Amino acid sequence: MLDLPSLESFASLHNLREAHLRSLYNHLLRGGAAGCGAASARPFPGVEELAAKLRACSRAPFPRAAALALSSQFAPATSSVVFASPSSGGAKLKVSLAGGAFVETVLIRHASSRSPTGRRYTVCVSSQSGCARRCSFCSTGTMGLRAQLSGAEILEQVLHAQAYLKSIDEPPSSLTNLVYMGMGEPLDNMPAVLESLRGLTHQSLFGFAPRRVTLSTVGASPARIRELADAAPGINLALSLHAANETTRERIMPAARAADFGELEAALDYWAGRSGRGAMLEYLVIPGVNDGGEDARLLADFVRRREEGKKSGASVNLIPYNPTLAGEQFLFESPSDEAMVGFKAELGRWGVGGVIRWSTKGGRDVGGACGQLVVEGEGGG
Known part of the structure; x- marks a missing residue:
């Protein structure tokens, strides 16, 4: 349907x-x-x-x-939920696709004084089963790319999320935001993602306000960032930056080798010109890799370049690294809360603010936190 x-x-x-x-x-x-x-x-x-x-x-x-x-x-959905795992941060749904592949969809819980249940949710959807980008911190990349989702399969994850909320709350908790931050690189599946955006924001369908939708990309294709800016300037763009030093960034994300900072920054400026606002910069803090004083200075410089004469701006989301099988290969460790606060303070010394996204730690108990999504076979995730 x-x-x-x-x-x-x-x-x-x-x-x-x-x-x-x-x-x-x-x-x-x-x-x-x-x-x-x-x-x-x-x-x-x-x-x-x-x-x-x-x-x-x-x-x-x-x-x-x-x-x-x-x-x-037609059927209401061609996909189905294999099981749902409540977690410390919300819930994780394992979804079986008609072609035999699996994806995971995450519900992130937030406190809300406006909701009758006292909570609201962000749904984190997948655009691919697996991922070809193989970021060093991300478990999804260990799967390789198994399947491209259709626009309908992306939308069905929202349908399943709504059904789950109805099953645990009466009246159901509010589903207020949507992020393309699940399995896969959304811009590697651009046609389906654009089709799903049409359904998400259509008032007769899901009715999400575009500003309530965020798409996250590793930024390997500046051309596709520009394409997204032309096709969907009303949504939010999040860039997985993770380092403002190109060598360090390529170590963390091998896909970063596809575009140098000059190309990437030009695409971000194009996005800002089309959308009227800058991108959110996602910065995964990994101790001993990208959390030093020089790292903070370079990140501040990157942000200021978005502001100088362009009025594009950029906001910084600081994300603590969550333990993953992928990261273990590189001996990555999770930062302490004190270290996160310290890096934010160091960034502030250079005149740039940042927001620590503590919610990205939620779901560690069921492998549903940021970077931990991976599925194997028909059993548990």
């Missing part, structure tokens, strides 16, 4: 209007249909019941023949 091009072709073939599709998505995403929102790949049960509900919930009655054809050709 979330394969938007296929469904739109179906609608055109069956003379369905926009109001019919709005009715359908209200039914699917807001719990109108039996079985909708559940982690199931089964077609809609009860064709007559479906047709009656669709006819009743819209001023434009849904044709019964179209409802019959719809339920025979």
Whole structure:
């Protein structure tokens, strides 16, 4: 149902209007249909019941023949949740795709005084099963690239996240933000990611405000950053910088060799010109690798270059390295909380602020923290 091009072709073939599709998505995403929102790949049960509900919930009655054809050709989701693991920071869902690959989707919990449950969630979605970029700190890269997700499979992760929240809270906790920071490099799957962005921000579908959506990239392709700026300037861009020294950055992320700082910075300036705001710089703090005084000075210089005469700016997110099998090969260790605070203070000495993203540590107990996503086989993650 979330394969938007296929469904739109179906609608055109069956003379369905926009109001019919709005009715359908209200039914699917807001719990109108039996079985909708559940982690199931089964077609809609009860064709007559479906047709009656669709006819009743819209001023434009849904044709019964179209409802019959719809339920025979489409399912609420082609993916399914294998299991859900509650964690210290929220939850991790292991999702089985129709082609046999697996991905992990993470729910990050935040305190919220505005929610009836006292909490809200950010959903962290995957765009690929595995990843070809092989960052030294990231477990996903140890899998290699196994599958590109379709736009529908990316959107279905949000559907599964909503269903999980309904199962643990009544009323369900709010799902307020979405980040492309799960498995995979989003810009290596650009067509599907752009298709999913269309569904995420469409008011008749998931209705996320673009400013509530963040896409994170390793920045290996400045050309694709520019393409994203042209196609989706309303969302937020996060760059995995992790070092402002090119040699250190290439050590941490071999994919960084594809573009030097001049090309990367020009792409960031282009992004800022199209979007009206700078990128978020993600900086994974790894003791003994990128956490020294000189590292802080170079990072401050990188930020200031975004500001000088360009008004693009940049914000810095400081992320503590989480233990991973990938990082163990390089003897990486997690920084103490005191070390994180100290690096932030050192950055401040050079006139640049930073925010320590403590929430990226949440989920370590189930392998769901930043950098820890990896799946093998049909069992546990």
